[in-house]
Amino acid sequence: MSIDDPRANTRAYHEVTKHRPNHYAPGPGRLDWVNQPDPFRRFHDAPVVRLPLAANRLETAYDDLYRLGTVPACPVDIEHVAILLELSLGLSAWKSYRGHSWALRCNPSSGNLHPTEGYVVCPQLPGLDGGVWHYLSETHALELRAQPGEPAWSEGFPAGGVLVGLSSIHWREAWKYGARAYRYCQHDAGHALAAVRYAAAALGWGARLLGEWDDDSLAELLGLDRGADFGDAEHEAPDAVLWVGPEDVQVSDGAILPLLTGARWHGGANRLSPTHVHWPQIVAAEAAALKLEPGSDSRWQSLEQPPLMPVQSEVHAANLIRQRRSAVAFDGVTSISADVFFRMLDTLLPRGGIPPWDMLSWAPRVHPVFFLHRVDGLEPGVYVLIRHDDALEPLRDAMREEWLWQAVPGCPAHIPLRMLAPLDVRDSAQLICCHQDIAADSAFAVGMIAQFRDSIDEAPWWYRRLHWEAGVLGQVLYLEAEAAGVRSTGIGCFFDDEMHRLLGLQDDAWQTIYHFTVGGHVEDTRLTTLPPYAHLKGGGGDG
Template sequence: MDKSPGKTAQDRVRQYHQRSKHHLNHYARGPGGLDWATQPDPFRRYAGCDYVGLPLTADSLQTSYPALYRPQVIPPQPLALETVAALFELSFGISAWKQYGGTRWALRCNPSSGNLHPTEAYCVSPNLPGLPAGVYHYVSDDHRLEQRCRFPQNFPEQALSKGGIVLGLSSIHWREAWKYGERAYRYCQHDVGHAIAAVVYAAATLGWSIRILPNWSDDDIAALLGLNRDADYQGAEREHPDLMLLVGPDLDDFKPRSAEPWLAGAEAGQWQGQANALSSHHRFEWPIIEEVAEACRKPTTQETPWCAPPLPGPLPTRDRFLAVNLIRQRRSAQSLDGVTAIPAPTFFRMLEMTLPRPGCPPWMAWPWAPRIHLVLFVHRVEGLSPGLYLLMRRPDVPLRVALGEEFLWQHPEHCPDHLALYQLVEGDARRAAGIISCHQAIAADGAFSLGMIGEFEAAISEGPWGYRRLFWEAGLIGQILYLEAEAAGVRGTGIGCYFDDAMHQTLGLRETQFQSIYHFTLGGPLEDTRLQTLPSYAHLPERRRASSFPFKRAGRERLHP
């Protein structure tokens, strides 16, 4: 990457984005093959830490999936060790194990590119029974919290969050770079977005609220989570700070908060733990990833949260699952049957859930205006003609000018008025969808696939860290579509491999004002019957697997058929 004095951080972001594109005649730089001897350990641990083994309490939650979008009917659960345990179980916990022959691997509630899971989760807790005040790292394999820092006993409780915990996210870029090379930084940011949404949905099952702390700097996050402690990472892959979230049952008086009270606790606290090395060595190194990470480093900022306009109530869903079960059953489809169709009302429901809806997951946490818009390759939606469609998630965006008037720009019949959905081209879009998504049949074999187009230049003009937020927002949308697909009886999967500029050429985009950020597809899944599915936490002691908690029950409610 060109780091000459005349190059700004935004220029370096543009350079990285261009260099990490896949093209029809060549792919972005990567290892060219998988070095299985250096496959990263999927679980980070800190040796020498005290830890708290968490009970498995999520089974006690009786929140229905439709109720998540009617938050007033979900009684908030108290802040306690058992509810914190449920939060982590449903966001970063293991949902199942898969086994083929002698090989076994874990699936988690938060999706990840290649199931490589670069995202690490931490919590900063006030004093709770069984959970002394301090900084903790979550280990999903053992469903436990490792205490990285114990705050002083005389540390003033009021200095910490009232009615909640602070949850922090970081990324280990090597986990993705091992497989994907230079493009890995993008995928790490996708996974942060998926993780944010996973936390919000988990919190919603508890009747809790959640807010991103948008003004914190990366340096603040690193100091609080201990990521800047060089001695703790000797010989181990480093973690890069992503963001902090305030989570809990009582956030009605939420205002953007300074990092100082938490940082004071971390500075005065007692630290412990040594990070494990994830690979014995690195056969390849990708310095451009660290260079773009540095260009995107975020300072302390003063930000005014964007207020989403009111929307009508969500269209009905046929789902009658408990939210807990839907979250756990989410999978990434490996292939689709090329036959299954979905009704137009289901399609419209999926699209409207991607619109920011005040007070509802996952948008209750998101303080920024939408910058991602959906270009849809519609294949099998009953009541809609096949073709290319566009959903503008913020109607005032100048996409119509950028794309041009040669498209149809027809609002589909029976489409809800609050969806700025337009058919651009009528016709069979399956071949185009498959080619653009790196010749993958899964993009053509579903009910529909889509590309997420981001307001690239507008995002980085506010600060180069806005580049990360484009991918986070795309990941949030991906998580919505994952759960909505499960609710509709189909299955989805994110697609990180696509030909960026081929997508732009399809739309007539010639400048970098808008750029392709993420792709997704959903339809009827083809199951691989060779794989065996195993329980998530059968290896834990019986007392932790059998734990329950007397959660408050919601009143009787009518579910949509």
């Protein structure tokens, strides 16, 4: 890889980390259990504030998240910041098998490895001091990383909201997945972004990605550039920062970072593994895809869409978010109705002011291709949902000439779903997804096709944004599956170019970057499920 051409390096990373039927991307080959990373990052000797477990008190209905103006804004205080974190980055359950236990979280992750770390940056709030805080999901607590000088911090920080920062520890994924892990970390960041947006919506708060911030500024804000605080601990790469609060508030790094001048920093990061494997492909990809310069991030105005069809369940948002699980097997029998399927597609379309798509500033660049197996009233086959009109002709020109591009009977007119071919595609879906049964035994599988070449030409850090957008799509499907009484799971293992061959894609103008599947799940009855915070004194089953 050339150190002088980050665009070429980004493309080279994507190419070398493709799985193929005759060989997989560079990986460890076996799992080194001695070096399995600690799933929880801690900052030793940092002051700690235990957060209340308060999500059970939130009565927001899941469907109200999609109804603009329905949920009144909650106060911005320690209790509601705690709910924001509990429903986005907090634990959702513990699983136990033969004496071994592991935690699940509200934000999904490849292999349940959780590379994403969360931070809160806030002014003085009722019950919580102002500063930079690291969220420790294990104990639902905040660790104080930076204690800024007063009164400049509180006087200069935007009123009425908080900043939520995300970072990635690439080693957590690389331990299991090797060179391809950088992709998965970006998927997980997208899931986490959407999880924060949904949790904010449940509190009646807005949330938007501050895409104009560069990575150096984000690292400075969160203290990720403080080498002495990390020592020999694993590096955290800056991902993103969101403003959570009133929509009309402007938040710039030029206004926030000077407020940290003279701040007192606390804590040293724990080391997650005794030893590590160096993956030069990840190092090169991270360097190539850095956002090095700040800049404007003008917001795209989405088209007006009719209101979403209501879900059948009146489940509370907090309960649905915490019950979300990644399916490990599907029954090969369960179907969903066409109306449920159309509702799922509708939530994948951007709407102004409606989560999670109002969080992102850019027009859609990722478009799902569906392998339909068991959707009542619809023929099995290959379908595509074009999420932005400008993509229709370029994608159609890039695909096979023989595809039909037919309108789908019964599909609402505003949902741009097209049938490419009526086929039994169970074998194709299973092959493409590294021969995994879950792609064929589901109601449908999804391959997410990204506007790749033009995005990387625009800026190599768009590589990350494409994966984030795919992760947001996945998070929507996760919650919609739960609302429909089925289950879903992300699929990071897929044969990239086999998908391209099936669709007829000839070059890198379009690339598949994430796969997904939804269906009737099969529970593993060998596992015991425990409440998320029952291990804490006074934690009980709340939260």
